[in-house]
Amino acid sequence: MNSFGIADLVLFLGISQGVFLAITLSLLHNNNRPANRILSFMLMIASLMLVGRIFYPRFQDVLFFRIAGFVDTLIFVFGPMLYTYIRRLTFYESPNYKISKYHFIPAALHLCFFSWTLFYSSDDIKTMINNGDFNVIYFIVETSGLLSNILYVFLSYQLIRVYKIEEKNNLSYAQNVQTFLWFLLLGVSVFLILWIIGYANYFLRLRELRFISYHLIWISVPIFIYIVGFFSLRQPEIFRIPVVKKQKVQKERLDGKELEILKKGLEDLMVQKKIYLNNELTLKDLSEELNTSTNNVSWLLNNIHKCSFYDYVNTYRVQEFISKIQKGEHFQHTILALSLDSGFNSKSTFNKAFKMIKNDTPSNYIKKLNTT
Incomplete structure (x- = not known):
């Protein structure tokens, strides 16, 4: 078993803060409770993935392989949840915006595949792992997961640009939510950039940036959690602000x-x-x-x-x-x-x-x- 180091301490701090914020934000009674519920869920996702990252290198047995496979489904859930959170935070829509179920088809397919592995014995799974039978699956899962998150981050950036316009059309005062969201997406973007480099190093044999390992990539996940924690302490009104309502363009004119x-x-x-x-x-x-x-x-x-x-x-x-x-x-x-x-x-x-x-x-x- 590998010993715990400084990097693991950073991950543990991210986990503890993520769980604390997830519980705290879910209990806030304010206008943005629908958005905060999504944010709490995202924080729990991030914390759970950090837990897996800490223990996976130390318990590489079949049981943990099965558990990790199911947990990896969350990489297909994070992107849609991020977009839903930003939309709920910035725009008032009645009923509350809910992302279409088809956005979670990749997560469902991933879940079905690892459910299928339960029909194999532990010895069969070990043999398949040693023979590299899962290599193609790993490649497909990571490629699709990476592309999925890039897409939703891009859509989230676009949503903030729309909000910036709608804010001036609907409010007579400026809100601090834009700063928070830009920092939030910046934290997620840092993770994605490191993930892209790690992906290129591993699958494309790109060695120029080999010092960026997967362990370093996961250390960037707490950045997302720390950003939420910072703004929740310094600017708690962000999680209580009234939101902008999307307006439909009126075709007819007054006269x-x-x-x-x-x-x-x-x-x-x-x-x-x-x-x-x-x-x-x-x-x-x-x-x-x-x-x-x-x-x-x-x-x-x-x-x-x-x-x-x-x-x-x-x-x-x-x-x-x-x-x-x-x-x-x-x-x-x-x-x-x-x-x-x-x-x-x-x-x-x-x-x-x-x-x-x-x-x-x-x-x-x-x-x-x-x-x-």
Whole structure:
């Protein structure tokens, strides 16, 4: 039996944190519980695979071979679950998004094959292993598993790009979820890159990067777990944020009296009621105030005002902030306090919006204002 080393300690830490996070996130009561359930399942998958990686080199008997074969089915489950998690986290859909069953056909086939091996005795399995009868199966399983995960990671990146657009069309404030998801996918991508290199070394006899072994590849799995752990501690609101709802494109356009009523109602809400002071204002909130659909409001903003919902609302917030500065309120209050009173929900959102609209930083703008 091989002794345990530093690498095994890293894997053990990943396992313990993965199990802890999986249990904790599954117990959170918030708007993103459907997404967190998927994330908990993914963490358990990662932890279980790490357990197998620790003990497989030390107990290479037939029983463990059978167990490891069934556990390897999880490599075909992780990709679809990753895509489902990101979609549930970023988009509100009723009922909750469920990935089609055909995505799990590779996992089912893999499970069926290793179920078939149960009909063979331990001696038969040993003989088949020694004769290399499983080599082709290993190649097919690893190749298809690798390609499957690459595909779902690519689809997940595409989903974040769509979310980035939808966020500006539906929310008047920026969320930190994009940073979390980019780091999450980066961690998964590191694992895939190392896996590709290890695959090339083993099956294609590519020796230029032979120092990247399969053991090193599995050490990268805790990166995924550590990223989730870091953000769950530093930015727990990510797992509680309200999400963006996917909008269907409206084909017909507004015109005539309906358009004028909607334009007037929108102006009244912004100028008279100052609805933009609500720092969690969403497109849905605005459409409900106007007693119309979100599609109608989106069409009005995109085609008449030529901007996104995010830019439209934050333009009013910036003007509100400037109005406070012109009244000299910055001498009694901080810039952050004034920005929050103007409807912004964070310093980063305020700075980004202000620079985009005024092409200057708030502090520099105030400095120029004071010198005139």
